[in-house]
Amino acid sequence: MTGPVARSLSALFLAAATLSAAARQPEDLKKAKAYVAEVRKHLLESYVEREKLSGEKLDKAGLAGLAAAMDHRDYAALDEKTRVRIRGSVREARSVEAALDAVSIVVDDGFDFLKFADHAARAMVRETGDPYSRILTSDEFNKLLKLMQGGGREESPGLAVQAADGAVAYVQYGYPAYEEGIEIGDVVVEIDGKPVAGRAQEEINESLKLRPGTPLAVKIRRPGHAEPYVFRLEARASPVKDVRTEYLGEGIGYLRMTIFDLKLSSEVRKGLEDLKRRGMKKLILDLRHNPGGALPAATAVADLLLPQGLVITTTESNYKPNLFGIEIPGVGGDQEYKTKVRTDFEEMPLVVLIDRASASASELLAGALQDHRRGKLIGRTTYGKGVGQAPIFLTSVFQKRYLYLTVMTYKLPSGRSIHHKGVVPDIDFAEEKPSPETFARIRSLREGGRVAKYVDAAWGGHAGALRRLAKNDGFEWGRYPGFDALYESLETRLSKDEVRAEVRRAVRRRMERTENVVWTSDLETDAQLQRALVELLD
Structure with missing residues (x-):
């Protein structure tokens, strides 16, 4: 049978199949559809720049998110035939809910519709272009609450990275990213050897977690600097004081x-x-x-x-x-x-x-x-x-x-x-920063570990003197025991004063690590703080 009658019967059978599927929708499919509908509603009603959004835009983004999900590791176990059928079902749909209905016909029992709907919901949120908005799991929500209540920062490097371009969104005082020298304006290109480009914000956030005894390698590019730098961030022994x-x-x-x-x-x-x-x-x-x-x-x-x-x-x-x-x-x-x-x-x-x-x-x-x-x-x-x-x-x-x-x-x-x-x-007031060439030499010196080893070796017989120098060394490298020998052994193009500053930094870091010292300020080197004192003393 061919012609209009056959096409009409085909459409009728398809409609009947869809109605039959709808009648036997599993509960998690219903919840997944309600979930994306609720996200869409809040975006259109509550987002601060809601006038830039439309239901059509959000559905287009959500459908793209569902299609892209087939390339995600969540679905690596699916056979290629099923992935093709899912993509086809999504491509023919006009809304995310319709896509979920269509997909329900081609997948086996046990398919996780909530996880699948996550890809649509997150894509809809990304359509806002807002770096601060996102979907949270229950674990992420509980961690957010804990942070707001003053806890849960043991895993944090004090660093936020934007998925769109890898730009550093913030660096928090006292945390490993700050202590190692990462700055606003840096662009993160890799985290533990994995490129940032093309990764979702949720993946980047998850990768920026510190684990005791395992340094986190963050590779950055800094404007004006020829080569990228790798910063190795380690979990702190004691919590940061707010x-x-x-x-x-x-x-x-x-x-x-x-x-x-x-x-x-x-x-x-x-x-x-x-x-x-x-x-x-x-x-x-x-x-x-x-x-x-x-x-x-x-x-x-x-x-x-x-x-x-x-x-x-x-x-x-x-x-x-x-x-x-x-x-x-x-x-x-x-x-x-x-x-x-x-x-x-x-x-x-x-x-x-x-x-x-x-x-x-x-x-x-x-x-x-x-x-x-x-x-x-x-x-x-x-x-x-x-x-x-x-x-x-x-x-x-x-x-x-x-x-x-x-x-x-x-x-x-x-x-x-x-x-x-x-x-x-x-x-x-702008703090004076080292030139790109000097900064590269400082990074090389730190990565070599020679200064830290010098401090550890000197600590046995000179701990008291080093503690005093940590507070104020008067910019005198000669006060550090064996400094000249250290400097000669380094064969560096850094000046003696620049190496002295690195030695003092290593002493302060050792005291933080082994004696739980919390440094509140450093009046000797903090020119901005010195300027504030001048303002109040005038």
């Missing part, structure tokens, strides 16, 4: 924050009160290499340093959070945050240190202090992240997947946005 304080003398206190988690404000208050007891009358607040964190933490710290009743920030959001119909306050909608309390620190002379790696909540705090003329900002223009994210509970796959989505923009008290602009310092 709040560090030091009394510098002359009535000046110093407080550094490494991140804004939900326990930060109480630690900052304790630190400020301790400095005040020690004689602090002026304060240096250090926000360099602080990638931000929780908005409530930033507003709570601002409340300690600004007079009562002042605006800290205003937020705008399309997101109206709810969980099974229960509204969740303090996350979505348009809000204004003001200072609520009076403190002993709100009129204290203040200098704030910032740099290109000060981001998000750090910028919010620095910008609010600047807008209210509360203190001088010294450093470089900050990173420029004026948006905030919220974890959205996906009720269709409750406690299995979450949508971490950029839902909010914030503005400073003056009404200005810092997104893609950053906070411009009152006093521009």
Whole structure:
């Protein structure tokens, strides 16, 4: 039988098969379809730049994600015939849900539809072009909560890398990436020998984990430098302190924050009160290499340093959070945050240190202090992240997947946005950096391990002297035992002063590793901190 009648019967049989498949849909297929529908809905309704999206765009991206999944290791065990049939089913579909229905006809029982739908959901989120939004598994969500509560950082190198181009998004103070010298502006090309190009953000995040006793090799390219560098990052023996304080003398206190988690404000208050007891009358607040964190933490710290009743920030959001119909306050909608309390620190002379790696909540705090003329900002223009994210509970796959989505923009008290602009310092100050040639020689010296071996050998008879030099060596290489012999043996083109600096660095690192010393500042070498002291002492 041929002709129109045959084609009509064929279409009828196909429709009947589809209806039959729909009638016997397994529960996980229904959940997978509801999952992608829920992700699409939140992207179209709650994403901060929702006007750039459409259902058609998101479905096109989601279908591409399903097709590309056949090349993913998750499906390496599938035979080629099944992969071809799945690709064909996806290619003919007009929506992600229709594709899932079509695929259900050609796969065996036991096919994991939720994992398959993940490829669509993640591709839909990537369609936003937003480096901060992503799908979270339950494990990733729990780790995020733990981070916000001040824990779970043992595996972190203090480094974030953007999948789109390998650019370093942030380097956090005190963590291995910072200690080894990775910077904003670097481009990561390999992690443990595997190229970054072409990898999903989730894969990159997973690969950036430290394991005790196993260095993580991160290869970077740095603009202006001829060759790439490989940094070997090792897990720290002790956790990084989020709040560090030091009394510098002359009535000046110093407080550094490494991140804004939900326990930060109480630690900052304790630190400020301790400095005040020690004689602090002026304060240096250090926000360099602080990638931000929780908005409530930033507003709570601002409340300690600004007079009562002042605006800290205003937020705008399309997101109206709810969980099974229960509204969740303090996350979505348009809000204004003001200072609520009076403190002993709100009129204290203040200098704030910032740099290109000060981001998000750090910028919010620095910008609010600047807008209210509360203190001088010294450093470089900050990173420029004026948006905030919220974890959205996906009720269709409750406690299995979450949508971490950029839902909010914030503005400073003056009404200005810092997104893609950053906070411009009152006093521009750039740290002097070594030339590419000098930096390459320093990297070669560190990788050779000769300086670290010298320090270990000298420690037995000179530990006390080395501890004192770690605090201040007066830029005198002759104070290090056997320095001239060390320098001659290195056969390096570095100057004696440059090698002295590396020896002192190795001493400080040894004290961190073996004596759990926590260095708060280094007034001898930190020119930006020295500039802050000059500002407060004038």
